[in-house]
Amino acid sequence: MIEIDNISKHYVVDGVAIPAISGISLRVEAGEVFGIIGVSGAGKSTLVRTLNLLERPDSGRIRVDGSDITTLSKDQLLRYRRKTGMIFQHFNLISAKTVGENIRFPLKLAGEYTRAEMDRRVDELLDLVELGGHRDKYPAQLSGGQKQRVGIARALANHPKLLLCDEATSALDPQTTQSILSLLLDINRRFGLTIVLITHEMDVIRRICDRVAVLDRGVLVEEGVVADVLLHPQHEITRALVQESCPSATTGQRLGLSGPLFRLTFLGAVTYQPILQSISAALDVGFNIVEGVVGRIKETPYGQITVQALGDAADPARIAAAFGEHAVRCEALPS
Amino acid sequence: MNASTFNLFASLDWSDIGMATLETLTMVGGSLLFTVLLGLPLGVVLFLTGPRQPLEHARLYAALSLLVNLIRSTPFVILLIILIPVTVTLIGTSIGVPGAIPPLVIGATPFFARLVENVLREVDRGIIEASQAMGATLPQIVFGALLPETFPGLLAAITVTAITLVSYAAMSGVIGGGGLGDLAIRFGYQRFQSDVMFVTVAVLLLLVQALQVFGDRLVQRFSHK
Numbered sequence: 001m002i003e004i005d006n007i008s009k010h011y012v013v014d015g016v017a018i019p020a021i022s023g024i025s026l027r028v029e030a031g032e033v034f035g036i037i038g039v040s041g042a043g044k045s046t047l048v049r050t051l052n053l054l055e056r057p058d059s060g061r062i063r064v065d066g067s068d069i070t071t072l073s074k075d076q077l078l079r080y081r082r083k084t085g086m087i088f089q090h091f092n093l094i095s096a097k098t099v100g101e102n103i104r105f106p107l108k109l110a111g112e113y114t115r116a117e118m119d120r121r122v123d124e125l126l127d128l129v130e131l132g133g134h135r136d137k138y139p140a141q142l143s144g145g146q147k148q149r150v151g152i153a154r155a156l157a158n159h160p161k162l163l164l165c166d167e168a169t170s171a172l173d174p175q176t177t178q179s180i181l182s183l184l185l186d187i188n189r190r191f192g193l194t195i196v197l198i199t200h201e202m203d204v205i206r207r208i209c210d211r212v213a214v215l216d217r218g219v220l221v222e223e224g225v226v227a228d229v230l231l232h233p234q235h236e237i238t239r240a241l242v243q244e245s246c247p248s249a250t251t252g253q254r255l256g257l258s259g260p261l262f263r264l265t266f267l268g269a270v271t272y273q274p275i276l277q278s279i280s281a282a283l284d285v286g287f288n289i290v291e292g293v294v295g296r297i298k299e300t301p302y303g304q305i306t307v308q309a310l311g312d313a314a315d316p317a318r319i320a321a322a323f324g325e326h327a328v329r330c331e332a333l334p335s
Numbered sequence: 336m337n338a339s340t341f342n343l344f345a346s347l348d349w350s351d352i353g354m355a356t357l358e359t360l361t362m363v364g365g366s367l368l369f370t371v372l373l374g375l376p377l378g379v380v381l382f383l384t385g386p387r388q389p390l391e392h393a394r395l396y397a398a399l400s401l402l403v404n405l406i407r408s409t410p411f412v413i414l415l416i417i418l419i420p421v422t423v424t425l426i427g428t429s430i431g432v433p434g435a436i437p438p439l440v441i442g443a444t445p446f447f448a449r450l451v452e453n454v455l456r457e458v459d460r461g462i463i464e465a466s467q468a469m470g471a472t473l474p475q476i477v478f479g480a481l482l483p484e485t486f487p488g489l490l491a492a493i494t495v496t497a498i499t500l501v502s503y504a505a506m507s508g509v510i511g512g513g514g515l516g517d518l519a520i521r522f523g524y525q526r527f528q529s530d531v532m533f534v535t536v537a538v539l540l541l542l543v544q545a546l547q548v549f550g551d552r553l554v555q556r557f558s559h560k
Contacts, residue, residue, distance in 0.1 A: 088461055088465060090459070093465075094480055094483060108479065109479070
């Protein structure tokens with residue numbers, strides 16, 4: 001759906017050119033939830049803003065459904081933007097307008113609907129985001145999560161095919177974040193809406209993204225299916241982002257453990273099978289779990305644990321082969 | 336005390352004061368209307384052409400800004416005198432209530448425009464960005480987002496401007512502008528009638544007070560922050 005081809009953008013600050021993003025190429029497929037993660041200042045905000053040309057790249061092409069949006073005329077760009085929703089970290093609602101009027105605003109801009117049609121659409125959207133009774137309230141009377149729901153309803157008003165999310169949950173508490181993420185995932189499934197989101201929180205990527213790109217100082221350093229990137233991060237920056245919630249490769253040194261250490265990665269149905277026990281019995285090796293996490297990446301169960309192999313028969317090659325047979329990835333860690 | 340107070344106001348012609356108050360109200364009302372009609376667009380253009388704004392235009396902004404500062408830095412009494420020929424060209428006379436309105440408008444418009452610019456600058460940039468992302472044209476951003484969002488702030492700016500116009504209108508008495516200022520100068524100053532001076536100031540104070548209270552109520556009524 002989106003093909004980003006070698007785009008760059010720089011800003012001039014006090015007469016000095018500062019690159020924001022450099023030579024980024026990406027593909028986003030229709031219907032997927034694509035996450036872009038990076039620390040602040042990595043250029044993710046600039047990148048997502050190029051997708052509706054709030055930021056115009058200095059060079060490169062961005063094709064959406066086959067047509068290059070950087071060459072659109074003024075009118076075409078307005079029409080494209082009306083079909084591309086966007087939500088923001090600070091919601092950006094108009095405080096002088098009621099919830100209903102805020103949602104109505106993009107409908108008015110489109111100029112294609114009668115009053116009655118707009119009223120009906122506003123009610124429909126309010127139901128969708130579960131704010132049925134709040135139509136005549138002002139944004140100041142709503143909680144952060146409710147404001148973001150209004151933002152989502154407003155972004156969806158003109159039936160967009162693409163939704164851009166700029167740190168949409170960063171100003172929300174963890175519980176509200178979960179409910180907003182569930183809503184986004186629900187919308188993605190029900191309407192086949194493509195979502196591109198940027199975040200600095202790995203948990204957001206883990207919860208709803210299909211694929212992820214990692215940005216560091218304006219450069220794309222890693223990209224792939226979320227489970228791969230999360231469980232086997234290649235780039236140092238990715239490891240740093242993942243580390244907060246995943247076991248690291250330096251566990252052995254950190255815990256001061258001797259003896260062969262292995263990191264086992266379970267993905268999918270194997271996560272809930274008693275593989276550790278069966279291999280322990282088959283090889284006559286004891287396993288001491290020293291660290292680990294079991295959870296879900298989007299809907300896929302996964303587990304990643306670090307074990308210490310105990311016993312005379314603890315031969316790394318045999319152990320790795322045994323786990324390999326069960327489709328469990330096994331890496332020997334330096335001890 | 337009571338008797339002397341009574342005596343002090345004994346020679347006052349209350350109908351003169353009533354008439355002068357009415358004239359002042361007319362001058363303030365009329366000039367406020369034109370000030371808002373001219374100053375609001377000027378303020379919007381100042382804002383839009385300012386640094387990092389949607390229509391950023393350094394030279395136009397600098398030129399408008401200079402014009403605004405030029406008028407604002409000229410003492411209003413001087414401006415009144417300088418503008419006499421302009422007023423005569425515009426409406427045929429430079430005295431009385433009608434003669435006072437053009438200089439009042441010209442004096443207050445830059446002031447109001449600057450207030451408008453400041454009010455608009457207070458709007459969160461995110462609101463402009465969100466409107467752009469929704470595919471709003473510039474007029475749609477101005478009329479659909481910026482002006483509604485700043486409506487209470489604009490009401491406050493109009494209140495401040497109205498109060499400024501009350502004092503400007505009084506000053507226009509110097510060049511024969513009519514109203515309370517005229518009364519204060521002719522009777523209070525030139526004929527040493529302190530009672531007229533006192534009552535004039537009291538009426539002006541009441542007027543300013545009433546405008547402020549009314550303005551604040553309106554701002555309160557439309558504020559949803």
